[in-house]
Amino acid sequence: MKTAFALVLALLGACAGDLGPAGDDGGQCDVSITYTPSMPVAGPTSEVRLSSAVTNSSGAHSYTWTVFKGGILVPTTDAQGNGSEVTFIADAAGPYSVTLDVVATLGGSCPQAHATVNVLRDATFETMRLHIVPPITAMGPTVDRLIQVHDGTDFDIGPVVLEASTLASGTVRNSSGVGIPAYVQFYPLGMTGAMVETFASGTGAFTARLLLQPHDVIVIPSATNIAPERLTNYTTTGALPMLSAPDSISGTVHQGATPISGARVQLTIDGVPTTLATTAANGTYTVLGHHAAPGKLVKVEITPPAASGLPRLEASGMLSTQLAIDANYAGITLRNLSGVAVRRGASALPNRPVVIVGQVSSTSMIAGLASTTGYVRIPTTTDAGGNLPSVLAPATTLFAVTTVAPGDLAVGSVAAGTPAAIDAPAMTTLSTIGAGGADALSGVTLDLIPKDELAAANAPALHFIADSSGRVAGSIPTGGTYDVRWSDPQGRRGPLVAYNKTTIDTSYALPPAVYVSGDVTITGSSNPIVGASVQLLCESCTGVDKSRPIAEVATDGHGSFRLAVPDPAAM
């Protein structure tokens, strides 16, 4: 059975007088609390054993333990005969607050020690990322660490101590040793979520507040003809290595035997982009980067000229960048949508922005990768008669996202052939309620995150604030797909997320919340960190959802925070 070393806060207090509990070495009396089991589960017979360790204090001691659960005193039982260890029954889940006062029989007393025993409801949990960004005035580093949120269990993290950091400075230099401007990302090893970013000036000079540990550094030069590069194991005490001489990576973009010129090509090799290249008249391109090591993922993106009507191609795989990376458009038939009417009912929609979007299935391939996907995003505007101008697009079923008026979007289908018209349906009335069980939740927020066609058209997320009865009313584009995100700023219930919804239900029940609390401090200072951003992020999510907070707060005047998190048991 593991022993959990709890919080030891008794380090700074002085022992009183010569007869106090100061040890022979003259050190300060220390008291620490440990407990077993390390992850107690609540139950009528669940016994937690608290143990004390007193250092720098001679002679015998008397011990006074106090255990509170939600402000109610929990009885303890002496387990050692001298009070140095006690037990209590943890019959309910949640944090138990423990204090210990130690008095030396020779006189004097040690500082009070505190600990929090988090008692679980059961052993199941959800892993999330606790992401803390202190205000710049705190001169502290970003923290990003995994935490376990357990079923139905409030969890007091206790002090979250920001580790020691330094304001690192250096110079980004090209392969000739000349300082260059760049965008720089620092990834502390073992805590990549705590990425720190900065810009190097025109001379290459940069500063960044970094943890005192090695970092991987991604440098993306501002000049598009200098290859970005990952520099590993940068230590804040040393100089940032010079960029190395880049490799040339080449290929051809073509459609059958026809070269495609003017296409933009970029590779991302093991998370580091190459320079951006434009295909020449013969379809060839060359980007600057660094060859992929074996087993590293290479992503290739081909963006043809918008007027070509061809889809943008993407593919990822284990490619050899030492070989030519060619892209071949195949199996794509184009059509011209010129003259196709865009209408709302019988009404023409002249001079309206329209974005033609959609996935394009074809036999096109990049470097022979079957994972190649294609999609189009073609912006255009209807003419004075409400018809599309000359627009080439793949002859497959696509969608048109029409901006009928500010805030009034419509998603209409574009048939595979030559459609007579594209419909721009009227907005759909939205009326829904966010509730917490049987209770109305005033002021809850609803965010509708566009997906698919709306997302491809860069439609914005819709943000609503519920009235006093928890009701949200408005209108949303018909035919859109959304991630539905409810959140309660008052923390009464946990957030709720429903993915890929084409309709909005008339009501949603926000799940019960469990609360994660703590206090943010910084190494070497007893001052609380006020105004730090504290977020819980999804660990298993990908893309932009990985950085979209599940819950977020700012630390208060005491440096404390309390996050309402959906109870994993209800998810």
Add this chain to the structure above:
Amino acid sequence: MIQDIPVVIRAEGDRDSSTCAWQGGCSSLDAVNRLLTILAVVGTTGCFYTDEINQRPSIAIDGIGDEVYRGDKVALTQTHDDPEGHFIKFTWRAYACTDGEGGADCDTEPFYSDILDHAGFTVPFIRDGGLPVRNVRVILEAKDELGATAKPMQELVIVTLDRPPGLQLERGGNFVMTPNRAITISAAVSDLDDGPASLGTPKWEVFAPTQTPGTLADPVVMPPPDPMPDKIRTFVKTFTPSTVGEWEIRVTATDPLDRSTTKSLMFTVVPPPPPCIAQLAPIVPTGGAALPITDPTLFRVPVVVDDLDVFPAQSGDPALGVTRFEWWFKGPGAPAHTVVDNATASSFSFDPAGYTPGDIVEIRVQIYDRENTPMNCLPTDPTCSVISQPSCIQRQTWRVEVR
């Protein structure tokens, strides 16, 4: 053998207090009769015997301070002198009075009596009849071990004062005071001797910097009941200043004996400070640089500080609201930024896949609190501070390069 014992009659300065001692004690007349008897015996026998005549002890109450308050603890001591050094028994009595001179208007029964060489008591708040205590009459009597009493008995009249009411003023919240923003002011009144219930409602006064008065009203939501109503009563008002300047809220609590306490809260009401963007993500490029974006990115304002509307929301302060966000976008080649309709959350998602690599776009956020202070900066300014302080901006612009 005839024993020659001198007769000593010792007189005090006060002849009336002269005394004699004969075993169990005697009066002056007894002493004279005893002396005649002795003389007769001497005449008969040729010699006489007499005990030393006991003398009265003298006493005095040691003074205390000039004033005590009702409810105060009083400790008294005495100084004494007994010529024979006898043990002296002291009897203390204390009477509650309205006018204690000569005990003319004192309670019949003492509220304190004890036989000790010192006295200690708490000054009562009221007399037996319910009148407030104005004086305390303390009587000290002393008797030596032979029964001689100190004369006259000692009397001390202690002037007992009415303690003024206690008054503690406190304002709600720690935000900057701005016109038309209400704050709660609580007045916690107490009165150790009369009790808070006797005080009634305190008097509230508003002193405005101009002729335009502020509003002082009862709160819409009543505060929770006092936890110790027999000791402290709390009165709450909602104060809404109408204009900038120096304001004073003066509160006076008066007890039944017309003792009053006045305290003031001074407020400096200033124009509303704007909200400030405290954190941004991702980093904002400066000096013409562009942030290279290769993946869908969430542009965010994680923290806004303000006295009115903050972000993230704080559930603990009902006076605080939530920041309003406004997002603007400038696409490749577009002449100006345009507001993104319905984009009012704290974040804005941007997917570079919708653009051609190499495109430059600009994403702008503007924040507002309930004051909706207009931004008078040029549209081309990447940042804006309505108070012209770079440390507190309400607009920020990311220049983004699609990669």
